[in-house]
Amino acid sequence: MGRTVNQGFERIPYSWHEQIINLLAERVVIVDRDGMILYINKGYCDFIGTTVDQALGRDVQDVIANSRMHIVAKTGEKELAALQPINGSEMIANRFPLFENGEVVGALGTVMFRSPEEWRMYKSKIQHLVEELKYYQTKVQRDMKSKYSFHDLIGNSSTFLAAKKLAERISDSQSSVLLIGESGTGKELFAQAIHDNSVRCSSPFVAINCASIPEHLLESELYGYEDGAFTGAKKGGKMGQFELANEGTLFLDEIGDMPLPMQSKLLRVLQEKEVQRIGGHKSIPVDVRVIAATHRDLEKMVEDGEFRQDLFYRLNVIKIDIPPLRKRKEDIPLISISLLKKLEKRFFRKGIELSDEVMEKLMEHKWPGNIRELENVLERCINVIDGNTIQLDHLPLYLHEQQRERKMQTQSISNDNDAVSPTSIPLPLSVKPLKETVALAEKQAIQHALALTKGNKLEAAKLLEIGKTSFYEKCKLYEIK
Numbered sequence: 001m002g003r004t005v006n007q008g009f010e011r012i013p014y015s016w017h018e019q020i021i022n023l024l025a026e027r028v029v030i031v032d033r034d035g036m037i038l039y040i041n042k043g044y045c046d047f048i049g050t051t052v053d054q055a056l057g058r059d060v061q062d063v064i065a066n067s068r069m070h071i072v073a074k075t076g077e078k079e080l081a082a083l084q085p086i087n088g089s090e091m092i093a094n095r096f097p098l099f100e101n102g103e104v105v106g107a108l109g110t111v112m113f114r115s116p117e118e119w120r121m122y123k124s125k126i127q128h129l130v131e132e133l134k135y136y137q138t139k140v141q142r143d144m145k146s147k148y149s150f151h152d153l154i155g156n157s158s159t160f161l162a163a164k165k166l167a168e169r170i171s172d173s174q175s176s177v178l179l180i181g182e183s184g185t186g187k188e189l190f191a192q193a194i195h196d197n198s199v200r201c202s203s204p205f206v207a208i209n210c211a212s213i214p215e216h217l218l219e220s221e222l223y224g225y226e227d228g229a230f231t232g233a234k235k236g237g238k239m240g241q242f243e244l245a246n247e248g249t250l251f252l253d254e255i256g257d258m259p260l261p262m263q264s265k266l267l268r269v270l271q272e273k274e275v276q277r278i279g280g281h282k283s284i285p286v287d288v289r290v291i292a293a294t295h296r297d298l299e300k301m302v303e304d305g306e307f308r309q310d311l312f313y314r315l316n317v318i319k320i321d322i323p324p325l326r327k328r329k330e331d332i333p334l335i336s337i338s339l340l341k342k343l344e345k346r347f348f349r350k351g352i353e354l355s356d357e358v359m360e361k362l363m364e365h366k367w368p369g370n371i372r373e374l375e376n377v378l379e380r381c382i383n384v385i386d387g388n389t390i391q392l393d394h395l396p397l398y399l400h401e402q403q404r405e406r407k408m409q410t411q412s413i414s415n416d417n418d419a420v421s422p423t424s425i426p427l428p429l430s431v432k433p434l435k436e437t438v439a440l441a442e443k444q445a446i447q448h449a450l451a452l453t454k455g456n457k458l459e460a461a462k463l464l465e466i467g468k469t470s471f472y473e474k475c476k477l478y479e480i481k
């Protein structure tokens, strides 16, 4: 701080000083190095219910509740935007040490806000924000807890029970887990159950779908960023999912869709157990157990150079294969009943049953969308039934059609030994140019996938095993909304 007085200041008439101070900050107090009040303005006195005459020359601690001015006047350390409870409110105070010849001689304190009304206005705004913040904090914490346990994993088939048993056994291990299974087989459910059954259960479970986040955002989602790291970055920066999952579990869904450069970074983080936010220089230690999942053949991807071998080994420490529903058809009745119970609660219904014919049909279907598809089919039925029993005509059309097609195909095969292998695409009666037939088949396959996933394009693309871009292009081409 300069020792010479700014020349201009001397030109300001002495009688103006008080006015100027009041305009600069409505509540001002100045203490000497012993914390005795040398100056306090009327605004401050009004606010704390005293007068200037009563306050001057007294110990600041006796006049202002919870004051720290005497401390700042000793330490020489400024305190900015410090919360100070006064009159039952949280005031925001700034405290600055005053120096003379390099020595602390006192302190200047200001309290923000120019009037109690102003403070009340700010307070009500802040209060609202604080409440909103609390609401979202609780919500995020709730969302970050696992919602499922092994109890929710339904199925008695030997393949399913083997997978479930293995998952239960390795819950408490610190090693990475790789869940392999088709879309809708319950990979996320397994991940949640493992977390729930582990010592990490009271810490966050954070799930991120590597396929649904655009490539350029995935890095900042996973590792966070510092203030001003890039254009459009949120002020104050952002925590990444790794940091959020600290001491808990991070579920990396669709790991096979992670771009190669991101794979390298992930491997580094897993090995070093620390992250660096984008635009940051500090290494932040993280203690996270990773559970990855994919429906893709990672070994083949490694062979084809699409997935890093070292990362594959790192993730593949414990591999759990989750069987598709068509390979455990004996579980369909049990799962259907359990799903119906879940749906009954959601739709405020009771005692919904499946007719024998419907159950037969469910057993016959191939379930390419697995349990998610079954869930969607049952949900559709609940929406259209009048009574309590789901009948054949409540099932979506495609379940009937596929059966009819299969029957027709079986007939045609038995009639014609040279027939091609069965396909689920209905054969048109007249022969059209191949291009047209292929286009029609593609369009139908996309519509079917969208129906199964209730219009979720990402899921539909996954079912069809094509990339998002190609999926969107085809939707545009075939004018599928």
Ligand SMILES: Nc1ncnc2c1ncn2[C@@H]1O[C@H](COP(=O)(O)OP(=O)(O)OP(=O)(O)O)[C@@H](O)[C@H]1O
Pocket: 152, 153, 154, 155, 181, 182, 183, 184, 185, 186, 187, 188, 189, 190, 253, 295, 335, 338, 371, 372, 375, 459, 462
């Ligand atoms: N064994 C099971 N018992 C009961 N419900 C299940 C079971 N497995 C999955 N589900 C239900 O099926 C739906 C799909 O499950 P989940 O999201 O875990 O599948 P997923 O394999 O992770 O799918 P995706 O790969 O498409 O993300 C969820 O609603 C889940 O509750």
